[in-house]
Amino acid sequence: MVHDSRCPKSARRLPPRYGLAVVAVGIGIAGASGHAVAWADPGTADSPRTTASHSSATTDHGPKKSTQDHRTRPGRSSTKDDTQDKGPTGGTAVSDTDTKPTQPAAETANIANPQQDSTPTQRKPSAVRQDPAPDTPTGKSHAVQAAPTRVRAAAKQLTTVAATLTGGTIKTQATEPKQPDATGAPQPSLKTKAIPLTAKLAAATSSVEAPSTPTPSTPTPPQPLSPIAKLAELPGRVINSVLQALDITVSANGPKSPINFQPVDEALFAAFRRVEASLGLDKTPAAQPTPPPLTYTGPATGKTPTVSQFLNAAAAEYVLGGTPGDLKPFTVNGKQMQSTNTLSGESAKAWVTPQGQIIVAYQGTTGGTNLLANPVIAVSQIITDAQVIFTNTTPQAFTDSLAFEQQVAAEAAKQGYSQDDIFVTGHSLGGWEAEYVAQQTGVGGIGFESPGINTTVPGNGANSGFVNVETYGDTAAYFSTDLPALQPFVPPYVPGGGTKPHYGSIVMxxxxxxxxxxxxxxxxxxxxxxxxxxxxxxxxGNFFEHHLPGMQAYNLGVTPDPGVVPWLGATMGPVESGYGDMTIPELQKAASDAGTLITP
Known part of the structure; x- marks a missing residue:
């Protein structure tokens, strides 16, 4: 006798294929869908139970009348075929009455194993109900509601198999064939059905959990100046060529002057020292306090520009149309990044080293041969010097310098440079400004012949990446409270501090x-x-004898490129062979070993 599927007798004895179809409904969709679903038992209006968590933006208040899920699943089109049974090997079968939101793979695993946390979706296992009361069918999907208890047990075993994932690999469990049902036909082993379903689940899980490795950015090589920018710089370069012929400025690639002021310079300073001796200024003074040495304990090497690159960049700010050594302009839209505020006295340019580092170089007092193009700025710079020395305030030129460095950093980031690729330098007033910028931002660099500053921080940057190179006898270096010499003209000396200390370690x-x-x-x-x-x-007299960049070039073993009046001064003291090729950490280590690294 053939029974209709609606016959009660048939309902009591469902063939095994219907049980497996229902299993595919509950598990196949869960493995393929990106939406969450959980066992829910909303109960009646008076019941305290509420629906489980949803991944949708709107709350699901129960089964919908529509028989088609219109949401597009990852990697599949939202077509009618998605709601049809694809057979036992397709891995998906959707009931024509099941319209509940489906559940992601990681959360399906939690239904069978609540102890396994669902990391990608940050779900809590307590939010998923496993076994609602069997007498409250209102919150269950229609497919499960129509299945007998034995089918639900088989589904639970199958989900346990699917949920056992280790590092994106499937561990298949040996599932024994079920006992024969009432008809005497044994049920097929669930092991053969677990492989295609869990394979889809593993693929979905691995696609979610696969970490994304960020691609490191590579700095953009410095771009050449635009034709207009080159034309704008041409007058300065022509003037500089004339000055090189007159022995006022020098460059490694420029013309060599037939004039030599060196003998005249030496004669003048020899006379000056005789005057000092006649006044008794060369006699051994009373015992002076010894600044505390600093022992460098940092790395012996580091990726920074060299001492010669810093010095040449600082000296180039004194040379109209000068270019520091092998450095290139840091350009934006075909123009070099530079800043000049004639009223405050701030002026700076940004350069790029062959190693891909940016040096922001600040101009010292008077601007050197830049006076020919902008003589007014020299007045502002002298006023700035006096403000720092005779007051406890921070001049506008310092804050302008900080703003320019931040602008360079922002543009550099767009071109792939990191903050660690940016350094500051300057000579005299330029070194002062570099000190301040390093203190406020933490960037590294070298300041040459810079005095102490009015803003202080704990430790004064003794172990920072910024270094002050100071020459014995240079007046500017001793306009500070951490080096004894000019007291009582300057505030009292305090070992490693005071009201006007340097920022950063000091190399003498x-x-x-x-x-x-x-x-x-x-x-x-x-x-x-x-x-x-x-x-x-x-x-x-001592200022001109020891202060200018040519004297630091002599003691550091650097060939000025470029240089302004490199002969002005007295070449005294030892030449530190090899210092010019050192990076900042190497310089600190060498000075520490020589006992010339001072605590600020």
Whole structure:
């Protein structure tokens, strides 16, 4: 006798293929769909139970009347074929009455194994109900509601197989064939059905959990100047060529001057030292405090520009139309990034080293031969110097310098540079500004012949990546409270600090005996006007004798490229062979070993 499928007798004895179809409904969709579904038991209006969590933006209030899921699943089109039974090997079968949202793979695993956390979706196992009361069918899917208890048991075993994933690999469990049902026909082994379903689930899970490795950015090589920018720089380069012919400026690739001012310079400073001796300024002064040495314990190497690259970039700010050594302009839209504020005295340019690092170089007082193009800025720069020395305030030129460095950093990031690729430098006032920028931002660099600053931080950057290179006897270096020499003209000396300390460790170069005249002249300050005049004249003479970049180039073993009046000064003290090729960590280590690294 053939029974209709609606016959009660047939309903009591469903053939095995219907049980497996229902299993595919509950598991196949869960493995293929990207939406979440959970066992739910909303109960009646008076029931305290609520529906389980949903991944949809809107709340699902129960079964919908539509027989088609219109949501597009990952990697599949939203067509009518998605709602049809694809047979036992397709891995998916959707009931024509099941319209509940489907569940992602990781959460399906949690239904069978609540202890396994669903990491990609950050779901909590407690939010998923496994076994609702069998007498409350209102929250269950229609497919499961129509299945007998034995089918639900088979589904639970199958989901356990599907959920056992280790590192994106499937562990198949040996599932024994079921006992024969009431008709006497044994049920097929679920092991043969678990492989295609769990394979789809493993693929979906691995696609979610696969970590994405960020691609490191590579700095864009410096772009050449545009034709208009080159034309704008042409007058300065022509003027600089004339100055090179007059021995005012020098360049490794420029014309060599037939004029030599070196003998005249040496004669003038020899006469100056005789005047100091006649005034007794060369005598051994009273015992002076010794600045505490700093032992460098950082790395011996590091990716930074070299000492010569820093010095040439700083010296180039004094040369109209000058280009530091093998550095290239850091360009944006065909123009070099530079900044000039004539009212505050700030002026700077950005350069790129062959190693792919950016140096922001700030201009020192007067601007050197830039006076020919902008003489007014020299007045602003001298006022800025006086403000730092005689007040406790921060001049506008310092904040302008900080703003320019931040602009360079922003543009550099767009071109693939990191913050670690940016450094600052400058000489005299430019070194002051570099100090301030390093203190405020943490960038590394080297400042040459810079005084102390009015803003202080704990430790004064002793272990930072910024270094002050100071020459013994240079007046500017001793306008600070962490180097003794000019007291009482400057505030009291405090070992490793005070009100006007340097920021960053201090590397001393040159002849230590060159400080003696400064100490003796400072002792004359105050009691009478004659002593004050002697002091002022002597600090000015020592300023020109030791302060200019040519003297640092001599003591550091660097060939100026470019340089301005490189012959002006007195070449005193040892030449630190090899310092010019050192990076910042190498310089600190070498100075520490030599006992010339000072605590700021």
């Amino acid at each position: 170069i040159g002849d230590p005996n060159a400080t003696t005249p400064l100490v003796n002249a400072a002792s004359l300050w105050g009691p009478n006007p004659v002593g004050d005049v002697i002091f002022v004249v002597d600090i000015l």
